[in-house]
Amino acid sequence: MRPILSIAATTFRESIRNRTVLAILVLAAGFIASSLLLAELALDQRVRVLKDWGLFCVAAFGVGLAILMGVNQVHKEVRRKTLYAVLSRPIPRWKYVLGKYAGTALTLLVEVGALAAGLVLLLLLEGAAPDILLLKALLLSLAEILLVAALAVFFASFSSPYLSGFFTLGTFLVGRSVTVLVDLVERIDQASVHAVLKGLVLALPDLVDFNLSTQAVHGIDTPWATVGITALYGLAYATGLLFCSMWIFSRRNLT
Amino acid sequence: MSEAIAIRIRDLHKTFHLGLRRKKVPALLGLDLDVRAGQVFGFLGPNGAGKTTAIKILIGLLRADRGETFLLGRPSAHCRARARVAYLPELPDFYDYLRPGEFLAHCGRLSGLDRDTLRARVPALLERVGLNPAERRPMRKFSRGMLQRVGIAQALLADPELYILDEPMGGLDPIGRRWIKDLLHELGERGKTVFFSSHVLAEAEAVCDEAAFLFRGRLIAQGSLHELLGHEQQQAWEVLVEGEAVREHEAICKLAAEVQVAGGDTLLVLDAEARPEPVVTALAQAGLRLRSVSLRHASLEDVFIRRVEREG
Ligand SMILES: Nc1ncnc2c1ncn2[C@@H]1O[C@H](COP(=O)(O)OP(=O)(O)O)[C@@H](O)[C@H]1O
Ligand SMILES: [Mg+2]
Numbered sequence: 433m434r435p436i437l438s439i440a441a442t443t444f445r446e447s448i449r450n451r452t453v454l455a456i457l458v459l460a461a462g463f464i465a466s467s468l469l470l471a472e473l474a475l476d477q478r479v480r481v482l483k484d485w486g487l488f489c490v491a492a493f494g495v496g497l498a499i500l501m502g503v504n505q506v507h508k509e510v511r512r513k514t515l516y517a518v519l520s521r522p523i524p525r526w527k528y529v530l531g532k533y534a535g536t537a538l539t540l541l542v543e544v545g546a547l548a549a550g551l552v553l554l555l556l557l558e559g560a561a562p563d564i565l566l567l568k569a570l571l572l573s574l575a576e577i578l579l580v581a582a583l584a585v586f587f588a589s590f591s592s593p594y595l596s597g598f599f600t601l602g603t604f605l606v607g608r609s610v611t612v613l614v615d616l617v618e619r620i621d622q623a624s625v626h627a628v629l630k631g632l633v634l635a636l637p638d639l640v641d642f643n644l645s646t647q648a649v650h651g652i653d654t655p656w657a658t659v660g661i662t663a664l665y666g667l668a669y670a671t672g673l674l675f676c677s678m679w680i681f682s683r684r685n686l687t
Numbered sequence: 688m689s690e691a692i693a694i695r696i697r698d699l700h701k702t703f704h705l706g707l708r709r710k711k712v713p714a715l716l717g718l719d720l721d722v723r724a725g726q727v728f729g730f731l732g733p734n735g736a737g738k739t740t741a742i743k744i745l746i747g748l749l750r751a752d753r754g755e756t757f758l759l760g761r762p763s764a765h766c767r768a769r770a771r772v773a774y775l776p777e778l779p780d781f782y783d784y785l786r787p788g789e790f791l792a793h794c795g796r797l798s799g800l801d802r803d804t805l806r807a808r809v810p811a812l813l814e815r816v817g818l819n820p821a822e823r824r825p826m827r828k829f830s831r832g833m834l835q836r837v838g839i840a841q842a843l844l845a846d847p848e849l850y851i852l853d854e855p856m857g858g859l860d861p862i863g864r865r866w867i868k869d870l871l872h873e874l875g876e877r878g879k880t881v882f883f884s885s886h887v888l889a890e891a892e893a894v895c896d897e898a899a900f901l902f903r904g905r906l907i908a909q910g911s912l913h914e915l916l917g918h919e920q921q922q923a924w925e926v927l928v929e930g931e932a933v934r935e936h937e938a939i940c941k942l943a944a945e946v947q948v949a950g951g952d953t954l955l956v957l958d959a960e961a962r963p964e965p966v967v968t969a970l971a972q973a974g975l976r977l978r979s980v981s982l983r984h985a986s987l988e989d990v991f992i993r994r995v996e997r998e999g
Contacts, residue, residue, distance in 0.1 A: 445789065513776055513778075514780055516746075516748060516776040517774075517838070518793075520746045520747075520769060520772075520776075521797040685748075686748040
């Protein structure tokens with residue numbers, strides 16, 4: 433356990449001090465604040481616009497950071513050989529992968545938390561009390577971001593940095609529109625093709641339920657049970673991805 | 688087994704595949720090697736010989752295509768095999784934003800050192816490798832030589848039995864290289880096994896008890912320094928004569944195995960068995976002035992070049 437914690441803590445330290453990531457965070461905060469300008473145009477819809485745009489920024493920047501860090505964490509260490517000093521010690525590689533993910537997840541938690549806090553602060557300044565619906569939306573957004581980070585680590589465990597970034601982004605976009613794909617597949621008549629495509633679609637992460645921004649903006653409640661099930665689904669999916677990453681990474685040649 | 692073997696390599700093969708067309712780059716072609724415990728062992732050879740590849744397989748970073756490797760009696764693919772082993776990578780690089788002390792503490796935790804040990808050992812090590820003035824700086828601001836020193840520090844950290852060092856003198860200035868030589872010597876004195884690679888034979892010669900030459904993925908010689916230097920070439924006398932006039936004296940030149948002109952003077956290299964006295968006498972009779980008479984020792988470099996020539 434101690435090696436995993438140490439790897440996680442080191443990863444956290446290294447990425448929380450990273451200048452590029454810091455710059456992206458500042459940019460994200462600027463974007464969230466820019467909704468004040470948009471809100472000016474919206475007149476009576478001010479708070480809705482703030483919430484809508486704010487949740488979008490948190491999700492977009494969070495996913496962006498998750499891809500950047502998840503992919504980079506692994507590749508940078510392989511390319512610059514920083515992991516040689518780590519993996520030459522008596523620890524199995526799966527602990528390294530797990531520690532890396534834990535550290536990345538912790539960093540994302542802090543960073544997305546900071547953005548969410550910024551959004552809440554902005555709403556308070558506007559005189560709108562942040563409600564439980566917003567909290568639910570933010571929680572599932574965070575769960576989605578952590579799932580995307582696991583996707584990034586998974587792709588990075590066997591493909592090049594650009595490819596893994598591309599694959600992760602692609603899977604995320606497709607995952608957000610899985611329902612559309614399901615509809616398309618259902619229309620296919622040929623049984624064998626239908627079965628294969630359906631299998632593929634089922635293997636993709638279903639990210640549709642993670643997006644509660646419409647509900648939060650229009651005040652439609654989602655029961656905690658649904659939120660919990662979606663979060664559990666994310667946890668299970670991320671765990672599966674991590675197991676695959678550990679398995680692949682343990683067999684890799686590190687040159 | 689009468690003597691403990693620290694490193695055992697049997698029939699090691701590794702080929703890299705480059706690019707989409709999977710162009711073959713053979714790196715190791717059947718390497719066999721035994722390193723006895725307690726030796727300072729030089730793993731020598733030119734750039735591209737396959738030293739780093741062999742070391743990475745030993746540490747478990749690369750998988751061999753064929754063959755077996757053991758560290759302190761354990762198959763080296765097992766992570767337990769690395770418990771009492773330290774590794775210094777070639778041209779090491781570490782985290783950008785971490786300070787050296789934080790990094791060493793991390794390494795120590797991975798090696799299973801407890802908190803109190805680390806608290807005592809990390810500052811002492813930083814001091815020892817001369818990095819305490821840079822203690823508070825993030826490592827991305829470190830020079831090549833400073834990174835090499837961090838690398839040495841992380842290798843020394845857990846005080847293991849076996850040190851596997853890939854080009855330990857790389858990136859260091861002359862004072863740093865001197866320091867590494869002393870360090871390797873000291874580790875040897877303390878009964879540790881040191882296996883280090885180097886492409887600078889002259890520097891390796893000063894520290895190792897035994898050496899192996901790797902050339903294009905194969906071992907072309909192995910033995911104690913004494914054996915390697917002794918068998919290969921006996922010592923020969925060299926007589927340095929002022930000016931180039933001696934070249935006109937055919938009788939004198941015939942006494943030498945080789946006549947070389949160097950910096951306006953002439954060097955007569957005698958046969959391995961020949962004594963220098965007759966040459967000196969002949970020179971005196973011819974009225975030529977002597978600059979020096981010396982016994983030349985074979986160096987590892989000579990031995991290596993000869994072996995390579997023999998291999999073709
Ligand atoms: N990652 C790699 N991909 C392709 N070829 C490699 C790789 N690493 C090493 N090689 C090749 O393997 C051979 C041995 O290299 P190396 O072990 O680094 O030699 P040395 O450490 O003795 O200088 C060289 O021909 C080198 O080009
Ligand atoms: Mg090398």
